[in-house]
Amino acid sequence: MHSLLRRQLLKTFGSLENVPDELKSFLSGISAAYTQFDHDRSMLERSLDLSSDELLQLNADLRAIFDVLPDLFFRLDNDGRILDCKSGAGTELFTSHRSLIGKYIQDIPVPEVGRKFGEALATVRVTKSMVSLEYSLNSDNREAYYEARILPMANTQLVTVVRDITERKNAEIALREGEARLRLIVENAFDAIVGMDASGKIIVWNPQAERTFGWTESEAIGRNFAETILQERERQKYSAQMKDFQLDGKFPILGKSVEIQALHKDGRELSVELAISPIRLNNVVFFSAFLRDISERKQLQHERELMEVQLLHSQKLEAIGNLAAGIAHEINTPAQYIGDNTRFVSETFRDLERVLESQDKLLAAANEELFAPDLVAEVLKATKAADMEFLRAEIPKAIDQALEGVERVTTIVRAMKDFSHPGTTEKVATDLNRAIQSTITVCRSEWKYVAEMDIDLEPDLPATLCLPSELNQVFLNIIVNAAHAIGEATNDGANGRGRISIQTRSEGDRNVVRISDTGAGIPEEARGRIFDPFFTTKGVGKGTGQGLAIARSVVVDKHGGTIDFETETGKGTTFVIRLPIHKVEAMPKLAADTSRGAGLPRTIRFIPSCQQRLNDARIRLRTVSDRSGNTALCHSTRSNLDDTFLQDKRRRLWRSR
Known part of the structure; x- marks a missing residue:
């Protein structure tokens, strides 16, 4: 119980x-x-x-x-009146919680922020869903940023959560500023910067890329990188390496700077340095490519190399010139002896011929008169044994051939001396016709087997102020190239000989030299590069690619002239060289005594052809030159006087003692 x-x-x-x-x-x-x-x-x-x-x-x-959350919590009625307020331990309200109870949340902040809260409350009441807003407040000379979220409750009340997002906003601002700085760096970079996805499609194209390659950003974005800017053979190499990368992740040029040939939008080739780096973001691979146009630097490098080659070439030419001058001097002296003695033999043989003719008459008379018949018979026998008739016919021919050979040696020696000009570092007035003739003689072995040489030189061509040895080298390079071109076209003469034509003309204030050949012409794809240093169309080991580059440098840079070419495939090429004419001031009168050389012209000009006329007169010449390069003084072996032989433009020969 x-x-x-x-x-x-x-x-x-x-x-x-x-x-x-x-x-x-x-x-x-x-x-x-x-x-x-x-x-x-x-x-x-x-x-x-x-x-x-x-x-x-x-x-x-x-x-x-509540203590650990960095938020403010407000419980509101449907009109926004604060019913309760709680905050985390680290949240600064700048006032007590109790002082906020009963106030409208849209009335607490500054009017602009209050307006935002009012609009958000109205939206929540209509949509019955959460609404968020961001606002900023200035406090203690700093700007603080907040995010507020307003959520409806079942009993028509509202909950508002306010969070301080200043750090996040500052981070976002710093990120935006960093992005802006990076964008400015990319947009103002001196290098072309190109971004690509894993397939090679362009996704970034900075302004320098536009300037370098000619494609605008809108045109380039979405295009394939290799097809847009790489030259054909570089494109094939890049595509093969990209396929290997997609298969095994290996890309030989990644992280390296390599030199490649790129293409401008207009088709021009550019020399560029390329560096590609991979970028991995969320397991997605991108590529950044940095490209720098080094065409100008390459050109300067080529010019520097060309200058070094020219310097070395000049040093070699000077050494060869000194050697040639020495050899020419050594050959010239005995050649003069041989020539003089041969001419002496020729003249004395004419005298001997007259003696022999008289002897023949004497023998004929003695034979008829039977005077000293034994002696006459002996002389006739000796004459027959010596075959005097043959000797009298052939000796003049032999002497003529010897004189021709001596003249040939003299011409070659003169050409060697004219061509070399050892030690010449200052420009001198030069006869282009003589320079061309000397060059033709020096390089005769290059062209004589494959071509005929046609020479059309203007007789009264004005002088050109130049560096003779370097200009001779220009003529030599072009003539040798012409011979080689004809040799290739004719199978080294097996299919017939070609023709090299050289013409000089005075046109306005320029002397013009045209050198033509009947070779195969210059291929169209090579015409824009034939003056580039180290570019050659010849086979390996047959050319260095320096000849025409040096020619252009000498003619254009050192002499203020021009060098151009005209070519037609299958028919040949003509190089046209234009050089400024040297304006010579009138020479002073040669003698005060008008009884000597009376009537001399005020302007005189020495003609090399006078030398042969003087040689024929048995006068040995000694020539001197003035500072303008005019050769005028000649020495007579028949007296102790110096005679000056000159010829004016009307080819009148003048003499002054």
């Missing part, structure tokens, strides 16, 4: 035995009800105890969350 029911029955009946029997069954039910009630109450109390602990723990957890 339940203890409470027992206590009540004892108070009422004094003893349980005094309880009437008819009540015992009823009282037993009441006892059971009390017992069940106690049990239920015990269970309820236990549940209440557990719920209270959980609520306390939940409140503690929420307090901990």
Whole structure:
């Protein structure tokens, strides 16, 4: 029986035995009800105890969350009035929580921010969904940035969470500024910067790339990198390497600077330095390419190399010139002896011929008169034995051939001296006709087997102020090239000989030299590069590619002239050289005594052809030159006087003592 029911029955009946029997069954039910009630109450109390602990723990957890979150929490009614406010431990409200209760959240910030909150609250009420907004406030001379999120609750109340995003905004600003700086660097870089995806499609194209390659950014974006700017053979090499990279991740030029030939939009070839670097972002591969146009630098390098070659060439020419001058001097002296003596023999043979003719007459008369018949018979026998008739016929021919050979040697020696000009470092007035003739003589072995030489030189061509040895080298290079071109076209003369034509003309203030050949002409693809240093159309080992580059440098840079060419495939090439004419001042009168050389012209000009006329007169010449290069003084072997032989433009010969 339940203890409470027992206590009540004892108070009422004094003893349980005094309880009437008819009540015992009823009282037993009441006892059971009390017992069940106690049990239920015990269970309820236990549940209440557990719920209270959980609520306390939940409140503690929420307090901990509020403490660690860097946010402000507002509970609002539907109009935006603040019902409650909580903040994290590190959040600065700049006022107490209690002072905010009852105020409208849209009235707390500055008007501009309040307006944003009002618009956001209206949107939440209509859409029943979360709305976020960002705003900034100035505090302690710094600008702070915030993000507010407003969420609707089921009971028409609203929850607003405000977070300080100043650090994030500053990071975003710094990122944007960094991107802007990077963009400025890319846009103002002196190198062309090109970005590509893994397939080689262009995704970045900076302004320098536009200037370097001619494609605008809108034109270049989306195009294939290799097809847009790489020269054909470079394109094939790049495409093969890109395929290898896609297969095994190996790309030989990655991280290296290499020199390649690129193409401008207009088809011009450019020399560029290329460096490609891979970029991996979220497991996606990109490429950045840096390209620098080095065409000008290459040109300067070529010019420097050409200058070095020219310097070395000049040094060699000077050494060869000194050697040639020495050899020419050594050959010239005995050649003069041989020539003089041969001419002496020729003249004395004419005298001897007259003696022999008289002797023949004497012998004929003596034979008829039978005077000293034995002696006459002996002389006739000796004459017959010596075959005097043959000797008298052949000796003049032999002498003429000897004189021709001496003249040939003299011509070669003169050409060697004229061609070499050893030690000449200053420009001198030069007869281009004579320079060309000397060059033709010097290089005769190059052309005589493959070509005929046609020479059309203007007789009164004015002098040119030049460096003779370097200009001779220009003529030599072009004539030798012409011979080689004809040799290739005629199989070194096996298919007939070609023709080299050289013409000089005075045109305005320029002397013009035209050198033509009947070779195969210059290929069209090579015409734009024939004056480039080290460019040659000849086979390996047959040319250095320096000849025409040196020719252009000498004619254009050193003499202020021009060099051009006209060519036709299968018919030949003509090089046209134009050089300034040297303006010579009038020479002073040669003698004060008008009795000597009376009537001399004020302007005089020495003609080399006079030398042969004087040689014929048995006068040995000694010539001197003035500073303008005019050769005028000649010495006579028949007296101790110096005679000057000159010829004016009307070819009148003048003499002054």
